[in-house]
């Protein structure tokens with residue numbers, strides 16, 4: 001099934017359904033393509049993190065998106081809702097978010113009842129989200145480079161402190177629109193952490209995403225990262241996102257004008273060991 005993934009992905013339509021629509025979320029697009037529907041509902045009372053809100057937030061700190069930090073901000077709350085729903089985030093969950101940016105995805109995660117630990121490299125964006133979510137005790141941001149930070153010890157101490165306050169969440173989840181330039185490093189760091197995370201939902205640039213699910217040894221695209229991913233996970237395709245939903249839009253060739261998101265289901269041990 002995995003070897004047929006790239007062609008299938010390229011032929012799928014962009015998302016068009018409500019994130020709260022369970023028929024989409026229960027659906028595995030690799031086995032049968034989703035039906036397009038215009039049933040768009042958004043029950044949220046939040047003010048949307050759209051283009052104007054994002055620009056306003058960036059202007060408030062005199063910031064421009066930096067390519068070196070992979071700063072392509074999500075302008076569509078429905079996509080954030082779908083990311084959160086894909087990870088089945090619910091009340092009491094602990095979620096790691098890599099690169100909260102202006103906090104649009106963070107907002108949806110907190111709304112879903114999660115406690116969020118965010119790791120943000122850009123000091124200005126870390127300060128921005130710290131201020132934005134100052135009114136909740138379910139948010140913590142660390143201004144660090146995710147690649148260099150001791151994520152295991154951060155997560156363990158969060159899980160422990162949450163456990164002493166309420167029913168202990170056994171595993172945490174990862175939900176993130178990650179900077180494209182560190183995708184492979186993020187995956188290498190997260191996948192061996194099946195003892196901490198139950199689910200990892202990432203929004204990835206299509207080139208990376210395709211590389212990460214192509215498991216056929218016959219293809220020239222096969223790389224060491226594929227062996228790694230196959231050892232630790234079963235990537236699952238969820239939906240694709242037109243690049244028009246980002247600010248600024250990723251400057252990629254026509255072929256790579258989409259961004260894809262995949263879910264990696266983790267178990268306690270590498271599946272090869274189970």
Ligand SMILES: C[S@@+](CC[C@H](N)C(=O)[O-])C[C@H]1O[C@@H](n2cnc3c(N)ncnc32)[C@H](O)[C@@H]1O
Pocket residue numbers: 069070071072073074075098099100101102103104105119120121122125144145146147176177178179180182
């Ligand atoms: C693609 S943007 C996503 C922002 C936000 N989550 C959204 O969806 O709009 C990536 C974010 O990751 C941050 N970032 C870049 N490199 C990072 C790193 N090494 N560690 C942590 N955060 C990083 C950027 O500053 C930016 O805020």
